[in-house]
Amino acid sequence: MTPKQEHTLAQAGSQTDFQELLQAKLREAVRYTLITVLEAEVEALIGAAPYQRTGQRRDHRNGHYQRDLVTGVGVIEALPVPRTRKGHQSQLFERYQRRQAELDELICDMFVGGVSSHRVGEVIEHLTGTKPSSTTVSRVFHRLEDEFAAWKSRPLASEYAYAYADGTYFSVIYGSEGYKMPILAVIGITPSGEREVLAFSIGDRENQGAWDQLFEDLKARGVQRIGLWITDGHQAMLNALAAKFPTSQRQRCIKHKLENILSYIPKTQHDQVYPEFRAIFYQDSLAQAQQLIAAVRAKYEKIYPSALACLDRDLAACLTFYSFPKGHWKTIRTTNIIERLFGEVKKRSHKMAAAFRNENSCLLMFYAVIRSLKFNKLSMSTN
Numbered sequence: 001m002t003p004k005q006e007h008t009l010a011q012a013g014s015q016t017d018f019q020e021l022l023q024a025k026l027r028e029a030v031r032y033t034l035i036t037v038l039e040a041e042v043e044a045l046i047g048a049a050p051y052q053r054t055g056q057r058r059d060h061r062n063g064h065y066q067r068d069l070v071t072g073v074g075v076i077e078a079l080p081v082p083r084t085r086k087g088h089q090s091q092l093f094e095r096y097q098r099r100q101a102e103l104d105e106l107i108c109d110m111f112v113g114g115v116s117s118h119r120v121g122e123v124i125e126h127l128t129g130t131k132p133s134s135t136t137v138s139r140v141f142h143r144l145e146d147e148f149a150a151w152k153s154r155p156l157a158s159e160y161a162y163a164y165a166d167g168t169y170f171s172v173i174y175g176s177e178g179y180k181m182p183i184l185a186v187i188g189i190t191p192s193g194e195r196e197v198l199a200f201s202i203g204d205r206e207n208q209g210a211w212d213q214l215f216e217d218l219k220a221r222g223v224q225r226i227g228l229w230i231t232d233g234h235q236a237m238l239n240a241l242a243a244k245f246p247t248s249q250r251q252r253c254i255k256h257k258l259e260n261i262l263s264y265i266p267k268t269q270h271d272q273v274y275p276e277f278r279a280i281f282y283q284d285s286l287a288q289a290q291q292l293i294a295a296v297r298a299k300y301e302k303i304y305p306s307a308l309a310c311l312d313r314d315l316a317a318c319l320t321f322y323s324f325p326k327g328h329w330k331t332i333r334t335t336n337i338i339e340r341l342f343g344e345v346k347k348r349s350h351k352m353a354a355a356f357r358n359e360n361s362c363l364l365m366f367y368a369v370i371r372s373l374k375f376n377k378l379s380m381s382t383n
Contacts, residue, residue, distance in 0.1 A: 035080065038090060042082040059084045148367040156198060158224045160188035161380065162331070163198070164338040165231050165241070167205030170346070170362050181362055184214050187338050188226075189331075193378040197341065197370045198223070202363070211240035219244065228324065230332055232256045233314060252317040253335040254281045257310075264307040273300070277311070281333060286322035325382040345369045 047056045064080040081090060164187045169180040185200035199217055203210025226248045229241055233252060241250065258278055265273055276296055283289040293311075301308045321333040331337070345366050 038081055041090060042084065042088065045088055046084065059086045059088065061085075145364065147371070148364060151367060151371075152199070154221070156218065156221045156223050157188075157190055158222055159191060159227075160198075160223065160225075161191045161227045162189040162328075163187065163226045163229050164335055165211075165229060165237060166335050166338045166342070167203070167234075167237075168342040168346075170366075182210075183342075183362070183366065184210060185338060185341065186214065186218065187341065188223075189378060191380065193380040195337070195375040195378060200363075200366055205234050206236050208236040208239050211237045212244065215240055215244035228320065228332060230335055230337075232335060233260075249320055249323075250317050251320045251332055252314050253333075254318055255334045255336070257314075257318050261307050261310045264310055265304050273304075273307075276300075277307075281318065281321075283322075284326075286319060289319060289322060325380075327379060327381050331378060341370070341373075344373065 042061065046059045046061065048054045062083040062085045064082050066078045067081055069076045069079050165184070167182055167184045169182055171180065181202060182204045183200055184203045184205060186198045187195065188198045189195050199214060199221075201210070201214050201217075203214065205211070226245050228249045228251055229245065230251045230253065231237060231241070233256065238250075241248065258274070258281075261277055262270055262274060276299075280289050280292050280296065283292060293315075296311075297308055321329050324332060
């Protein structure tokens with residue numbers, strides 16, 4: 001059976017697996033934090049840490065008893081609750097109240113935030129110890145899916161000053177085997193400096209048809225003009241950009257360009273050569289950059305002809321940023337903005353699972369992460 005067939009036949013089951021995985025991860029986080037809070041509570045009551053000798057001791061530990069706790073993410077079994085010789089009874093469980101709406105929101109926040117200790121602490125404040133809610137996670141996921149569907153079709157602004165396009169890969173499990181699933185994404189910056197993820201989809205960055213479809217989706221939702229595209233050098237994407245946004249300017253990512261140049265130079269020479277090539281893109285003007293290009297070419301053309309040929313390829317696009325406001329150069333000469341987005345999705349998803357269970361869960365996680373991100377507004381001063 002092909003991976004695609006497995007996906008079609010097992011999609012519902014895979015989504016259930018993913019939800020069960022989420023519940024298990026959340027239970028682990030809640031269990032750990034509850035144990036920490038219970039132990040800290042007893043330590044404060046006694047006035048001493050375990051085995052600590054002090055004249056301030058008010059009681060002594062007397063082992064643990066176990067109890068189950070029913071929460072919105074399932075039953076936490078055999079939770080060890082500390083005892084004291086004077087019979088201290090923790091008030092922690094009695095303080096729990098049934099606050100289902102807040103709990104749903106916090107579970108969702110924990111999911112997109114990678115189960116941080118801060119969010120676990122918030123969940124503890126709202127957990128219920130009375131009735132289980134077997135549909136909590138499922139309900140949260142369905143709500144997230146509905147939001148994602150609305151987000152994908154939302155209208156976009158007619159103009160963006162800058163846009164970043166790139167692709168990456170995520171691991172997806174079909175059955176017991178892992179596969180690399182390609183994701184394409186676009187981030188836009190408005191003329192006022194607001195930054196947002198405009199769209200993302202499944203597609204190979206070497207496939208022009210996938211890029212055509214993604215860019216056409218932007219236009220269908222209202223995008224008419226992009227002042228400058230910041231991209232890498234994948235030809236399929238460049239062909240699609242030329243077809244869909246023919247009047248836009250383009251900036252080639254200088255970070256990728258420098259990496260390509262260094263691939264033609266012996267590693268033993270990188271420390272010496274790299275600063276000279278890098279300096280081309282950190283001058284005060286295009287004229288100064290062109291002077292440095294001439295100097296670098298004269299110095300290295302005979303020694304590293306392939307590296308100089310690499311520099312010359314698409315060189316004009318590498319220098320486009322010099323014609324834009326100087327205060328914007330740091331932001332627009334690399335694709336770092338979109339690469340950081342990919343890195344954040346991978347970092348947070350890694351905390352939840354080693355790989356996604358299907359394509360839908362991968363897209364859902366991608367949306368869940370960008371939904372939680374707070375982008376800083378960029379200064380669009382022309383100085």
